[in-house]
Amino acid sequence: MAKNFPTREENYSQWYNDLVIKAGLAENSAVRGCMVIKPYGFAIWEKMQAALDKMFKETGHQNAYFPIFIPKSFFSKEASHVEGFAKECAVVTHYRLKNSPDGKGIIVDETAKLEEELIVRPTSETIIWDSYRNWIQSYRDLPILINQWANVVRWEMRTRLFLRTAEFLWQEGHTAHATEKEAIIEAEKMLDVYATFAENWLALPVLKGTKTQNERFAGALETYCIEALMQDGKSLQAGTSHFLGQNFAKAFDVKFATKEGGMEYVWATSWGVSTRLMGALVMAHSDDKGLVLPPKLAPIQVVIIPIYKNAEQLQIVTESALKIKVALENKGISVKYDDDDNQKPGWKFNEYEFKGIPVRIAIGPRDIEQGTIEVARRDTLEKFTYHQIDIDNKIEHLLLQIQDNIYTKALAFREEQTRNADNWEEFTTLLNEKAGFIYAHWDGTPETEEKIKELTKATIRCIPLNNKLEEGKCILTGNPSKQRVVFARAY
RNA sequence: CGGGGUGUGGCGCAGUUGGCUAGCGUACUUGCAUGGGGUGCAAGUGGUCGGAAGUUCGAGUCUUCUCACCCCGACCA
Known part of the structure; x- marks a missing residue:
């Protein structure tokens, strides 16, 4: 798929x-x-x-x-x-x-x-x-x-x-x-x-x-x-x-x-x-492995995948899995238990990663013996072994952490992709190399904005609220400007 | 709306200068094995080749028209 x-x-x-x-x-x-x-x-x-x-x-x-x-x-x-x-x-x-x-x-x-x-x-x-x-x-x-x-x-x-x-x-x-x-x-x-x-x-x-x-x-x-x-x-x-x-x-x-x-x-x-x-x-x-959904918007927040070799094992695993499912659901977490026998665990791992499910739990005979589960988070692709004790609180906490991490990552990316340009050459170089948000001076006229758009396809995305006032010269016309505005290529 | 590209089983593709019964991978169905990162082997189902008209003994292949999608422009609170 x-x-x-x-x-x-x-x-x-x-x-x-x-x-x-x-x-x-x-x-x-x-x-x-x-x-x-x-x-x-x-x-x-x-x-x-x-x-x-x-x-x-x-x-x-x-x-x-x-x-x-x-x-x-x-x-x-x-x-x-x-x-x-x-x-x-x-x-x-x-x-x-x-x-x-x-x-x-x-x-x-x-x-x-x-x-x-x-x-x-x-x-x-x-x-x-x-x-x-x-x-x-x-x-x-x-x-x-x-x-x-x-x-x-x-x-x-x-x-x-x-x-x-x-x-x-x-x-x-x-x-x-x-x-x-x-x-x-x-x-x-x-x-x-x-x-x-x-x-x-x-x-x-x-x-x-x-x-x-x-x-x-x-x-x-x-x-x-x-x-x-x-x-x-x-x-x-x-x-x-x-x-x-x-x-x-x-x-x-x-x-x-x-x-x-x-x-x-x-x-x-x-x-x-x-x-x-x-x-x-x-x-x-999202990344090259598929969707990455923030937990708060994911229709399924946790998927549980059983690992087993035969019907007998499946029954034992299912029993534990359903207990975990209920515990999580009592916390208001949406959980899918995927015991579909038509697909192998490896296939399911890839599939749910592609669909962006924030947390995946795998549980098999080894876990049953040790009272553990394997937990994988979609945002970082890391895997951990958790003890089943207090699992509902641990997963609840993990979901919050994932939500937070996704935001932090996006914010870091934005900051990294936000730059100042002080003249036309810097402006066009930035646009061609990295794009992102470019803070630059603009003389405030629609004509200049139009001209910049024609030349570079970049438009003024916004004049930030509570913008810092700062004397400068318009990157295109050199006319005086009192603040930087945000340029970018846009959807 | 202009320029370019692509349409062939559900999906991804091959198909030579027109030629015989349209093929491959995947998915699907069945069986057996397998099961902690897209499982292996075997058998099987499924296609009026985007649509219409034409050329021809014969069209997936050539011609014309048409439709859809993709990319680049134009357009876009």
Whole structure:
């Protein structure tokens, strides 16, 4: 199953594609650009959802659901929003099919043309703000803190499993506030939620920052983002949170009566993370032997493999194995006991390594005699012999250690791949040799950013929050600059 | 959407200037042995060669069209 698998060194992009497919996370479907998320991949996504959903609720948000279809006219109400998404929208024009007159298959019934065409949502700001108009009259109705879990469609030219697909799953938060300050605090708070999630669950260190004007969300006044570094030195935008100002309130005429009796437009935010996080998870931690999953997101945290020569031995081994399984499960650890007789232990070892199961326990007759088990950890590929006494606490502790180690390793990698460039030559040399994050001065103009992108394919990933101010000269134009920004090639 | 590449049992591949019954590895099924790092031996199942049309006595092989996927561009909150 996992043979003929390229190394990261040989072909990083092939390594990723093969890994996603061969580990059973997802596959391509009959529809171009759309993926099938398979049970193992979906189980990981569900764990992400559960953790995020809890964090959203803890910060006062409620879930709701808005339609997948958006009337075309809604879409054009916010000018920059339309401009940003128009090129990648799927459009519903008819609502009926009929048998083809020539008897060959089925065709669109031209008489069933929609009065107003519907856009399949690429994001839901417009349809949601159209509802908010009816929900908001007074400052007493604010804030509105809503999240929805949904699928969206963006007709991408070039797709890759999880990283960029035509249809993807995500959550989108849409909030409405009485004041600018409150909205900005909300946008920043949710960015923090994302960063915390990335670090604690995905074991992925992220840079928090704001986007430049060029990279900003269509319709936003400020876009906050978390950026993560992948093992090939490219950056991946892992989540965004937008301060939308009053743009959508004005477009959809959402006003509220203030305490003082005036009428004001509502302030808005939106924020989202998607199944792209699955791609980030894979690319950040996995190795040439397959997936490496952080324990907190692994659908199976521990696999137990029996070693035996005959039915009699299997029975004895199974008895011990199941005791361990129960003890671990009582600790809330998810355990699979694989007593499938069709595969040999060696085959299973490789298989579970490929699937990224954090901890593997092997137990055989020798262990039974000695009261031990063999424990192997996926992240370091080390093997240990543990006494069975107090095994639940030991494994629980080991899982925490693994989670921690995966994060530490990713952080060390990022630090190693983060450098300063003080002039154009240093900048291009770094980009060509190592990529990674490059802190460099930029004169602050969209034109310069555009030019740098043209010349090097590197973009400004973010302007870090709480960035250190420092006088310098733009690496391209030599114009004065007050701070370094983060450049990288990106997904 | 432009340039390049690949489509042959589930997966990975071979198949010569068109020629006979389309082959190999792996997986799968069965049996026996084996079992602490992808187990060995033996037998067996499985393919309208991506699809359509054409050239030909004869097409996996040649021609045209088409579809899908991969790589590089363009595009990408």
